[in-house]
Amino acid sequence: MANQDKKGSAALLVKPNKKKIAERHHVENEEKYTRGSSLNAKKMKAGYKLKEKIRKQEKEAKEAAQAAALAERLHGEEAGYLEAEGMEKTKNFKQDQLADAVDINTSSKIFNLDLDEFGPYALDYTRNGRHLLLGGKKGHIAAFDWQTSKLHFETHVKETVRDVTWLHNETMLAAAQKKYVFIYDNNGMEVHRMKNHIEVNKLEFLPYHFLLASVGNAGYLKYQDTSTGQLVAELRTKLGGCDTMTQNPWNAVINLGHGNGTVTMWAPTMTTPLVKMLCHKARVTAMAVDPSGRYMATAGLDNKLKVWDIRKYGLIQEYSTKAPAASLSISQRGLLAVGWNSQVTIWKDIFRTKQTAPYMQHLQAGSMMNDLEFCPFEDVLGVGHQKGMSSIVVPGAGEPNFDSLEANPYQTKKQRQEAEVHGLLDKLQPEMIMLDPTQIGKMTRATKEEAQKRQREDQAEQAAEADDLPTKDRKRMRGRNSSLKRYLRKKERRNIVDQDKLDTMDQLQKLQKDQAKPSSGFTTLDIF
Template sequence: MAESEEPVKNEEKYMRIKPSKDTKKIADIKLRAKITHQEKNSRDAARAAARAEMLLQEEAGYLEAEGLEKTFKFRQDQLVSSFDVNTASKIFSLDLPEFGPYSVDYTRNGRHLLIGGHKGHIAAFDWQTGGLHFETHVNETVRDVKWLHNETMLAVAQKKYVYIYDKTGLEIHQLKNHTYVDQLQFLPYHYLLATIGSNGYLKYQDTSTGELVAERRTKLGPCNTMTQNRYNAVIHLGHQNGTVTLWSPSMPSPLVKMQCHRGPVQAIAVDKGGHYMATSGTDGQLKIWDIRNYGCLQEYYTPRTATSLDISDTGLLSVGMHTHVQVWKDAFRKKQESPY
């Protein structure tokens, strides 16, 4: 069905073809008809896009407080009644008091959840359907868990070695080169499993060939804080002397070494675009860094040491400390007075 000839507000913003000034001057009849047809199609598409513009939401997934209300005082049970059916169906709770604390990891599509309890409990399941892939107890310490390229394989850092399991919980490999590992990271576009632990060696294992690609001695002692920059696959390590080092398997020494805290670094998070980094330390500080120039943008004091940090794709910074989680909005743009 043809679009209406009436002009629509903002339609010029969506035009991809600059209209000809006068097509009547084109002598070739076929060329003139072709250009006229292309311009009409472009105009119709621009009008359709302009009409749909009102359906676009500039900011999705945020809370708006009224009057003297504070968004950080809203409780989950208060919000459930306001959710649509689809959103409410995504809420679930796990009561696991025996084998914690737990390490958790989602697949890249967000569909499958992997949990590993420090006392040996491991489970993987599809959280949307509730379908359990497997559940087992390895009868030894579990320090970290990580999905590999998809939900068919996973890595578990146990008491001494790192083990690879399949979706059914069957042990496939034992990585004896990776000993006393505390943290795992998987680089999906390089098929590399990165590990770091109490021996202070950063190791990269190629999960497609099974080869140990690189082994780097950090020379900074035991390390139990690691994350990756998803934009460029650079590994960020937090050390006991307050420094953060950036690593690539192709380089024998750190790409960057930053002095971030006056005490051990407890947690690191990097945003999706690879521009900003958040760090927390035992000095009670939470700092926001611009990785492009390695400058500190903001500093916050936390009531307790933040032991867990993460940044959502929408730019929300979550800070976990003891039994509480704080969420900060626009923390990278300007200093905030209170949590979101």
């Protein structure tokens, strides 16, 4: 009995409990990431190899769903939007009301900078959303850490400043001034003057390629490599001066808006636009592309706001505005901000369904809008206008969880230096800019029959071209380069006199006599 008890207890220990194993491997919220009910390969009427393949695919899908559910625990923050109660509308909420309702940290992000003398202002945030750059049209340039109110530098260049942008990080910036584009460091010291970029209106920096793109009154789109200092490309648009430009963050394609209402998409390796779309009946005044690269919003002098699906280059929605929009910006969570006259209108879910009312509104009394930009990883919208700059809170605009290897708002000096080195080592070449970057590194898998069919078609085209070409008579070699002359010279070099050489000389003399005889046929003069 004792031995039986021991064997029974051992059997209980060894026998697996399938229910506990299933509970142990089940992850919370796993169903959220599954692709529906799984296939049971055992019940399928298929071969062994197919069953094993299906079983392997189902196992990989389950592991991917569990990994996504586990990674969800690392997302400590969640995105939230404004919610109105009863008959209230979220568009009626003012910034003063939001400042009283939110915490102290969020309320400190609502502020105004009164700079009446040097406006209107253009602005730009760094990729991690920590630093802000301001450029007044009358020459004022300032850069600072807007969250801690630490000023990097402030200067006056005493000439027109049309646009400003950060480069790879907060240590370098570019300013499009009256004639040239200038590079400054974070102390306000002039580092470089780019004489190839003349009368520039707009600047864009491609962070993964280290390319600074500019377009101006001459109608040339130029790419400057900021890591090597070389001018990569100089493309003539042939559509006149341009002052509307944005980049597609997904594929690094530059979008330009022109005076005839068209939008062109450019890559530095092509002298002609990749895509040319007729978007408006008048000049394009503003343009923005969402971070996923799927949608584009455009505004024109025809008082129209249009939303496009650039995967199929089709119009999704169209809205009428009371005045032409001066600037557009799309947040990380898909909110669209439209700046027109002295107002800012923010739309929610505009890329999904037709909207009848805006999500939020903001009025900057007595000051015309010039530039809008959402701050990354923050529910903040920066507004550059005639009288300075304003920062307003837009709940649900920013991505709440960031990737510290991609853009870290809390990076130290050491981390910034390491990120700069890694960025240079991983720099992409200009040739990799294309409409569909997923095609890079792929092979065209054509079957043997398709390859043979294509080869036959090419051969048929070549044969048809050969038949169409006029045939030329073979040039008969006479004189010094004739075969007989060459043969005789060869014999003379060897000092050989034989019967073969004598026969050849007789043949050559006979040929020369025949050529010297006049033609026996009638000529045109003989007939008449």
